[in-house]
Amino acid sequence: MRILLTLLVKEFKQIFRNKVMIPIIFVVPVVQMILLTYAASLEMKGIKMVVVDQDLSQASRLLVSGFSASPFFEIVHSTTSYPEAESRLTGDRADVILHIEHQFEKRLYAEQETDLQLVVNAINTTEAGLINAYCTQIVGEFNTQIRSEWFSLDASLRMSSLDLKPSFWYNPLLDYKIYMFSGILVILVTLIGMLLTALNLVREKEMGTTEQINVTPIRKYQFIMAKLIPFWVIALFELAFGLLVGRLLYDLPMVGSLGLLFLFACVYIVVVLGIGLFLSTISNTQQQLMFVAFFFMITFILMSGVFTPTDSMPQWAQKINLLNPAAYFMRVIRMILLKGSEFRDISREFFSLLVYAVLILILAVTNYRKTT
Amino acid sequence: MTGTLEHIIEVRDMVKKFGSFVANDRLTFHVEKGEIFGFLGANGAGKTTAMRILCGLSYPSSGEIMVAGHNVYHEREKIKRKIGYMSQKFSLYDDLTVSENIRLYAGIYGLGRKEINTREAQLLERLGLTHIKNRLIREIPLGWKQKLAFSVAIFHKPAIVFLDEPTGGVDPITRRQFWEMIHDATLEGITVFVTTHYMDEAEYCDRVSIMVEGRIEALDTPAGLKQSYESRNMNEVFLKLART
Numbered sequence: 001m002r003i004l005l006t007l008l009v010k011e012f013k014q015i016f017r018n019k020v021m022i023p024i025i026f027v028v029p030v031v032q033m034i035l036l037t038y039a040a041s042l043e044m045k046g047i048k049m050v051v052v053d054q055d056l057s058q059a060s061r062l063l064v065s066g067f068s069a070s071p072f073f074e075i076v077h078s079t080t081s082y083p084e085a086e087s088r089l090t091g092d093r094a095d096v097i098l099h100i101e102h103q104f105e106k107r108l109y110a111e112q113e114t115d116l117q118l119v120v121n122a123i124n125t126t127e128a129g130l131i132n133a134y135c136t137q138i139v140g141e142f143n144t145q146i147r148s149e150w151f152s153l154d155a156s157l158r159m160s161s162l163d164l165k166p167s168f169w170y171n172p173l174l175d176y177k178i179y180m181f182s183g184i185l186v187i188l189v190t191l192i193g194m195l196l197t198a199l200n201l202v203r204e205k206e207m208g209t210t211e212q213i214n215v216t217p218i219r220k221y222q223f224i225m226a227k228l229i230p231f232w233v234i235a236l237f238e239l240a241f242g243l244l245v246g247r248l249l250y251d252l253p254m255v256g257s258l259g260l261l262f263l264f265a266c267v268y269i270v271v272v273l274g275i276g277l278f279l280s281t282i283s284n285t286q287q288q289l290m291f292v293a294f295f296f297m298i299t300f301i302l303m304s305g306v307f308t309p310t311d312s313m314p315q316w317a318q319k320i321n322l323l324n325p326a327a328y329f330m331r332v333i334r335m336i337l338l339k340g341s342e343f344r345d346i347s348r349e350f351f352s353l354l355v356y357a358v359l360i361l362i363l364a365v366t367n368y369r370k371t372t
Numbered sequence: 373m374t375g376t377l378e379h380i381i382e383v384r385d386m387v388k389k390f391g392s393f394v395a396n397d398r399l400t401f402h403v404e405k406g407e408i409f410g411f412l413g414a415n416g417a418g419k420t421t422a423m424r425i426l427c428g429l430s431y432p433s434s435g436e437i438m439v440a441g442h443n444v445y446h447e448r449e450k451i452k453r454k455i456g457y458m459s460q461k462f463s464l465y466d467d468l469t470v471s472e473n474i475r476l477y478a479g480i481y482g483l484g485r486k487e488i489n490t491r492e493a494q495l496l497e498r499l500g501l502t503h504i505k506n507r508l509i510r511e512i513p514l515g516w517k518q519k520l521a522f523s524v525a526i527f528h529k530p531a532i533v534f535l536d537e538p539t540g541g542v543d544p545i546t547r548r549q550f551w552e553m554i555h556d557a558t559l560e561g562i563t564v565f566v567t568t569h570y571m572d573e574a575e576y577c578d579r580v581s582i583m584v585e586g587r588i589e590a591l592d593t594p595a596g597l598k599q600s601y602e603s604r605n606m607n608e609v610f611l612k613l614a615r616t
Contacts, residue, residue, distance in 0.1 A: 002479065002482065003479065003480060003482060005479075006475075006476060006479030006480060007476075007479075007480070009476075009479075010465070010468065010472070010476050013467075013468060013472065014465070014467050014468065017467050018467070207461075207462075207466070208459060208461030208462065208463070209463060209464075209465060211429065211459050211461065211463070212457065212459060212463040213480075214429055215427050215428065215429060215452060215455070215457040215459075216452055216477070216480045216481065217449055217452045217453045217480075217481070218480055219449075370428075370429070370448075371428060371429060371430060371431055371448060372429065372430055372431070
């Protein structure tokens with residue numbers, strides 16, 4: 001125990017003597033939390049639309065006004081020539097073309113139906129999907145309005161139309177910032193914890209001081225614990241700091257128990273740091289380590305469900321995700337913060353990670369070689 | 373210093389292979405308690421490899437090896453309690469102070485706080501480093517670092533201290549002082565196992581072995597070696613051996 005204490009004193013002194021450490025702990029997270037939360041938005045504003053109105057009727061104007069009134073759309077150009085609009089789309093100066101053909105109003109009135117063309121730039125599929133959804137909504141509103149104005153006599157028709165009023169649980173205003181922020185917090189804790197721990201051990205290997213340590217009677221578990229504990233404390237602090245920033249900047253809801261969140265984080269961070277230490281036992285230089293660690297980290301983060309729900313991944317990907325600690329924490333942090341989940345709701349994730357933590361630590365300790 | 377004294381290191385037919393390359397070819401020798409044993413050889417002769425095995429940092433391929441009464445195959449951790457080691461690469465922490473380095477290694481060997489305090493003060497006094505005890509290692513000159521590294525390696529009073537080219541890159545005056553420190557250590561009963569390729573330093577050793585291409589070609593007192601190779605100094609002995 002005294003030996004471990006001696007080593008911990010050494011590690012803490014070295015960490016805080018390192019001049020880049022304080023910025024990494026304080027500045028990087030704040031920048032990341034502010035920048036990424038806004039940048040990683042799934043909400044779209046200012047979609048550039050070109051209107052090709054070849055009808056120039058009352059009905060077509062009403063439809064176009066629906067788009068211009070929407071905060072999501074910005075009508076960048078109006079024309080009567082379709083080829084001109086298309087050249088804007090191909091020239092990347094527009095995201096979507098709304099094409100209203102000649103006799104739009106007339107046909108709508110006479111035949112009660114007509115065609116409307118929407119051309120969407122679908123290079124970014126998520127974006128295209130969203131544009132389509134927004135457009136459908138506006139056209140739907142136009143439809144209801146036309147019906148009630150033109151055919152208002154037929155009251156029964158109005159009555160029978162379905163009026164869907166969704167109620168969004170756990171995030172009533174669909175504030176993407178709250179959703180993204182909790183995810184980014186997970187990425188942050190993972191990134192800082194795993195990288196700092198792994199780099200620290202490999203750096204000692206590079207400097208040759210591990211050789212001096214290996215020739216002493218220090219036990220392997222003591223050495224590994226001394227490398228783990230400081231960064232475990234730092235990562236937990238980072239989580240607390242991040243939650244505070246979230247509270248202040250985004251009014252991040254904290255419906256569930258923070259104690260439960262930290263209990264879970266305690267185990268999660270051991271897993272992440274354990275993986276970092278394991279990677280550092282198989283790398284000899286910081287460069288090697290960075291390559292390996294980046295591979296793991298990017299895979300973990302992209303598959304964690306930060307952007308896309310893990311449930312919609314293919315079955316095999318979901319199986320792989322059982323080994324992805326970030327996927328567990330991503331789910332649990334949102335469950336606790338937004339939904340107020342209790343221990344019994346997250347117990348499966350909790351115990352899975354606990355087993356994971358024990359296994360990865362055993363792996364890291366046994367794989368650390370005092371003798372080669 | 374020869375004869376019936378206790379063998380603190382006993383090596384018989386030690387072999388270390390890296391693939392098909394034989395770094396140590398059936399080394400057989402012993403080191404007596406309390407002596408300064410010089411382990412000489414050109415670069416790449418296999419000195420460091422052999423030393424790493426004796427310290428428990430590397431596995432031998434075969435051979436019988438006992439260090440401080442323990443077997444290197446099964447009792448490496450017991451050996452590590454009884455030895456000190458100063459590596460070729462720099463072994464103190466650059467970003468810790470002189471005092472912190474001393475206290476770290478003392479703590480690792482489980483010395484008590486009181487004992488550490490008194491012995492640290494004595495050591496700093498003897499080295500004349502008291503005024504810079506709170507300076508970072510990276511800020512002090514190489515010569516001081518080497519002397520400090522040696523003192524740290526024997527701070528826990530080991531039975532044997534292994535020094536791997538301890539005086540590399542150090543000026544002649546500091547080298548001389550360094551060897552005085554080595555001599556002082558033997559007066560405290562510490563056996564010294566030292567590798568070097570400075571032949572003048574070999575003269576300070578009680579016995580010297582000379583390695584050539586993984587084998588021990590000669591082993592005797594410096595005076596004995598000079599006599600059998602009809603040389604005036606160790607440098608000539610070495611050149612004669614290395615050329616044959």
